[in-house]
Amino acid sequence: EVQLVESGGGLVQPGGSLRLSCAASGFTFSSYWMSWVRQAPGKGLEWVANIKQDGSEKYYVDSVKGRFTISRDNAKNSLYLQMNSLRAEDTAVYYCAREGGTTLGWAFDIWGQGTMVTVSS
Protein backbone atom coordinates (compact mmCIF):
# COMPACT_ATOMS: atom_id res chain seq x y z
CA GLU A 1 0.00 0.00 0.00
CA VAL A 2 1.28 3.43 -0.92
CA GLN A 3 1.55 5.38 2.31
CA LEU A 4 3.04 8.43 4.00
CA VAL A 5 3.17 8.64 7.79
CA GLU A 6 4.20 11.83 9.56
CA SER A 7 5.54 12.08 13.08
CA GLY A 8 7.31 14.53 15.35
CA GLY A 9 4.61 17.10 16.00
CA GLY A 10 3.85 18.49 19.43
CA LEU A 11 3.78 21.54 21.67
CA VAL A 12 6.77 23.85 21.53
CA GLN A 13 7.45 27.30 22.92
CA PRO A 14 7.94 30.32 20.66
CA GLY A 15 11.53 30.43 19.46
CA GLY A 16 11.89 26.69 19.86
CA SER A 17 12.67 23.96 17.36
CA LEU A 18 11.00 20.80 16.14
CA ARG A 19 11.85 18.17 13.54
CA LEU A 20 9.10 16.50 11.60
CA SER A 21 9.55 13.17 9.84
CA CYS A 22 7.58 11.49 7.09
CA ALA A 23 8.04 7.79 6.41
CA ALA A 24 7.19 6.62 2.92
CA SER A 25 6.27 3.09 1.87
CA GLY A 26 4.76 1.25 -1.07
CA PHE A 27 6.51 3.25 -3.79
CA THR A 28 10.01 4.19 -4.97
CA PHE A 29 10.55 7.19 -2.73
CA SER A 30 13.74 8.28 -4.47
CA SER A 31 11.86 8.84 -7.75
CA TYR A 32 9.62 11.64 -6.53
CA TRP A 33 9.73 15.27 -5.51
CA MET A 34 8.23 15.64 -2.06
CA SER A 35 6.49 18.54 -0.33
CA TRP A 36 5.37 19.73 3.07
CA VAL A 37 1.98 21.45 3.25
CA ARG A 38 0.46 22.97 6.39
CA GLN A 39 -3.01 23.95 7.54
CA ALA A 40 -3.58 26.31 10.44
CA PRO A 41 -6.64 25.54 12.58
CA GLY A 42 -9.79 26.40 10.63
CA LYS A 43 -7.78 27.74 7.70
CA GLY A 44 -6.83 26.67 4.19
CA LEU A 45 -3.86 24.78 2.82
CA GLU A 46 -0.46 26.42 2.53
CA TRP A 47 2.46 24.89 0.65
CA VAL A 48 5.59 25.14 2.81
CA ALA A 49 8.54 23.55 1.02
CA ASN A 50 9.57 20.93 -1.48
CA ILE A 51 12.65 18.93 -2.42
CA LYS A 52 13.88 17.25 -5.55
CA GLN A 53 14.45 13.51 -5.79
CA ASP A 54 18.18 13.71 -4.99
CA GLY A 55 17.90 16.66 -2.59
CA SER A 56 19.78 19.00 -4.94
CA GLU A 57 16.93 21.51 -5.23
CA LYS A 58 14.81 22.88 -2.42
CA TYR A 59 12.17 25.61 -2.40
CA TYR A 60 10.37 27.36 0.45
CA VAL A 61 7.45 29.70 0.98
CA ASP A 62 8.77 33.13 1.93
CA SER A 63 7.39 33.00 5.48
CA VAL A 64 9.65 30.08 6.47
CA LYS A 65 12.82 30.88 4.53
CA GLY A 66 15.84 30.90 6.82
CA ARG A 67 13.92 29.12 9.61
CA PHE A 68 12.82 25.80 8.10
CA THR A 69 14.96 23.23 6.30
CA ILE A 70 13.58 20.40 4.21
CA SER A 71 15.70 17.29 3.70
CA ARG A 72 15.39 13.64 2.77
CA ASP A 73 17.14 10.32 3.25
CA ASN A 74 16.37 8.08 0.30
CA ALA A 75 18.06 5.10 1.95
CA LYS A 76 15.54 5.38 4.77
CA ASN A 77 12.58 6.40 2.56
CA SER A 78 12.14 9.43 4.77
CA LEU A 79 11.39 13.12 4.42
CA TYR A 80 12.16 15.67 7.11
CA LEU A 81 11.31 19.24 8.06
CA GLN A 82 13.59 20.94 10.58
CA MET A 83 11.73 23.92 12.03
CA ASN A 84 13.67 26.53 14.01
CA SER A 85 12.72 29.89 15.51
CA LEU A 86 9.11 28.78 15.65
CA ARG A 87 6.35 31.37 15.90
CA ALA A 88 2.72 31.21 16.95
CA GLU A 89 1.71 31.55 13.31
CA ASP A 90 3.49 28.28 12.51
CA THR A 91 0.81 26.43 14.49
CA ALA A 92 -0.79 24.02 12.05
CA VAL A 93 -1.26 20.46 10.93
CA TYR A 94 1.74 19.60 8.75
CA TYR A 95 1.22 17.16 5.89
CA CYS A 96 3.83 15.54 3.73
CA ALA A 97 2.76 14.94 0.17
CA ARG A 98 4.12 13.22 -2.90
CA GLU A 99 4.32 15.26 -6.08
CA GLY A 100 2.97 13.08 -8.83
CA GLY A 101 5.49 14.11 -11.47
CA THR A 102 5.00 15.09 -15.07
CA THR A 103 2.24 12.56 -15.72
CA LEU A 104 0.07 14.23 -13.09
CA GLY A 105 1.10 17.81 -13.74
CA TRP A 106 3.00 17.74 -10.47
CA ALA A 107 -0.23 17.48 -8.49
CA PHE A 108 0.06 16.09 -4.99
CA ASP A 109 -1.32 12.59 -5.38
CA ILE A 110 -0.43 10.99 -2.05
CA TRP A 111 -0.82 12.67 1.35
CA GLY A 112 0.01 11.63 4.89
CA GLN A 113 -2.47 11.93 7.74
CA GLY A 114 -0.73 14.98 9.15
CA THR A 115 1.01 15.86 12.41
CA MET A 116 -0.04 18.77 14.63
CA VAL A 117 2.46 21.43 15.63
CA THR A 118 1.42 23.90 18.33
CA VAL A 119 3.62 26.87 19.12
CA SER A 120 2.59 28.39 22.42
CA SER A 121 4.00 29.44 25.77
Added chain:
Amino acid sequence: EIVLTQSPGTLSLSPGERATLSCRASQSVSSSYLAWYQQKPGQAPRLLIYGASSRATGIPDRFSGSGSGTDFTLTISRLEPEDFAVYYCQQYGSSGTFGQGTKVEIK
Protein backbone atom coordinates in the same frame (compact mmCIF):
# COMPACT_ATOMS: atom_id res chain seq x y z
CA GLU B 1 3.77 34.99 -7.20
CA ILE B 2 0.51 33.68 -8.61
CA VAL B 3 -2.52 34.15 -6.36
CA LEU B 4 -5.52 31.85 -6.74
CA THR B 5 -8.95 33.20 -5.74
CA GLN B 6 -11.79 30.73 -5.32
CA SER B 7 -15.46 31.61 -5.41
CA PRO B 8 -17.89 31.40 -3.84
CA GLY B 9 -16.53 30.97 -0.34
CA THR B 10 -19.49 28.79 0.57
CA LEU B 11 -21.97 27.00 -1.69
CA SER B 12 -25.21 25.79 -0.11
CA LEU B 13 -26.85 23.08 -2.20
CA SER B 14 -29.03 20.00 -1.85
CA PRO B 15 -28.05 16.44 -2.78
CA GLY B 16 -28.67 15.84 -6.47
CA GLU B 17 -27.97 19.46 -7.43
CA ARG B 18 -25.12 20.65 -9.61
CA ALA B 19 -22.15 22.43 -8.05
CA THR B 20 -19.97 24.87 -9.95
CA LEU B 21 -16.80 26.08 -8.25
CA SER B 22 -14.53 28.78 -9.65
CA CYS B 23 -10.79 29.31 -9.36
CA ARG B 24 -9.29 32.48 -10.81
CA ALA B 25 -5.54 33.08 -11.10
CA SER B 26 -3.82 36.46 -10.87
CA GLN B 27 -1.85 35.58 -13.99
CA SER B 28 -2.01 32.90 -16.62
CA VAL B 29 -1.47 29.35 -15.39
CA SER B 30 -0.52 26.42 -17.54
CA SER B 31 -3.50 24.06 -17.65
CA SER B 32 -1.07 21.22 -17.16
CA TYR B 33 -0.34 22.46 -13.66
CA LEU B 34 -3.81 23.17 -12.23
CA ALA B 35 -5.28 20.70 -9.74
CA TRP B 36 -8.33 20.35 -7.51
CA TYR B 37 -8.51 18.66 -4.10
CA GLN B 38 -11.32 17.64 -1.77
CA GLN B 39 -10.90 17.79 2.00
CA LYS B 40 -13.32 16.48 4.60
CA PRO B 41 -13.11 17.42 8.30
CA GLY B 42 -10.24 15.72 10.09
CA GLN B 43 -8.89 14.20 6.89
CA ALA B 44 -6.01 14.92 4.55
CA PRO B 45 -6.80 16.43 1.15
CA ARG B 46 -7.53 14.06 -1.72
CA LEU B 47 -6.54 14.72 -5.31
CA LEU B 48 -9.57 14.96 -7.59
CA ILE B 49 -8.42 16.62 -10.80
CA TYR B 50 -5.00 17.24 -12.32
CA GLY B 51 -4.00 18.98 -15.53
CA ALA B 52 -7.16 21.09 -15.14
CA SER B 53 -9.44 18.36 -16.52
CA SER B 54 -8.09 14.85 -15.85
CA ARG B 55 -9.66 12.84 -13.08
CA ALA B 56 -7.33 11.16 -10.61
CA THR B 57 -7.52 7.43 -10.04
CA GLY B 58 -10.79 6.32 -8.51
CA ILE B 59 -12.56 9.66 -8.81
CA PRO B 60 -16.20 9.35 -9.97
CA ASP B 61 -17.13 10.84 -13.31
CA ARG B 62 -19.59 13.27 -11.70
CA PHE B 63 -16.46 15.34 -10.98
CA SER B 64 -15.12 17.32 -13.94
CA GLY B 65 -12.65 20.13 -14.41
CA SER B 66 -12.32 22.70 -17.14
CA GLY B 67 -10.74 26.02 -17.98
CA SER B 68 -7.55 27.61 -19.16
CA GLY B 69 -5.45 30.72 -18.73
CA THR B 70 -6.72 32.41 -15.59
CA ASP B 71 -10.18 30.86 -15.17
CA PHE B 72 -10.79 27.30 -14.06
CA THR B 73 -13.91 25.46 -12.94
CA LEU B 74 -14.67 22.32 -10.95
CA THR B 75 -18.13 20.91 -11.59
CA ILE B 76 -19.90 18.24 -9.60
CA SER B 77 -22.80 17.17 -11.79
CA ARG B 78 -25.04 15.67 -9.10
CA LEU B 79 -24.07 16.07 -5.49
CA GLU B 80 -23.89 12.92 -3.43
CA PRO B 81 -23.99 13.09 0.40
CA GLU B 82 -20.26 12.31 0.56
CA ASP B 83 -19.40 15.29 -1.68
CA PHE B 84 -20.13 17.90 0.97
CA ALA B 85 -16.64 19.08 1.82
CA VAL B 86 -14.10 21.83 1.16
CA TYR B 87 -12.51 22.05 -2.27
CA TYR B 88 -9.17 23.66 -3.09
CA CYS B 89 -7.55 24.53 -6.39
CA GLN B 90 -3.77 24.53 -6.71
CA GLN B 91 -1.30 25.68 -9.30
CA TYR B 92 2.19 24.32 -9.59
CA GLY B 93 5.12 26.48 -10.56
CA SER B 94 8.25 26.11 -8.53
CA SER B 95 5.85 26.02 -5.60
CA GLY B 96 2.35 24.74 -5.10
CA THR B 97 0.08 27.70 -4.36
CA PHE B 98 -3.43 26.86 -3.15
CA GLY B 99 -6.64 28.83 -3.36
CA GLN B 100 -8.42 29.67 -0.11
CA GLY B 101 -11.06 26.98 -0.61
CA THR B 102 -14.78 26.67 -1.31
CA LYS B 103 -17.00 24.92 1.21
CA VAL B 104 -19.87 22.95 -0.27
CA GLU B 105 -22.48 22.56 2.46
CA ILE B 106 -25.88 20.94 2.66
CA LYS B 107 -28.73 23.37 2.17
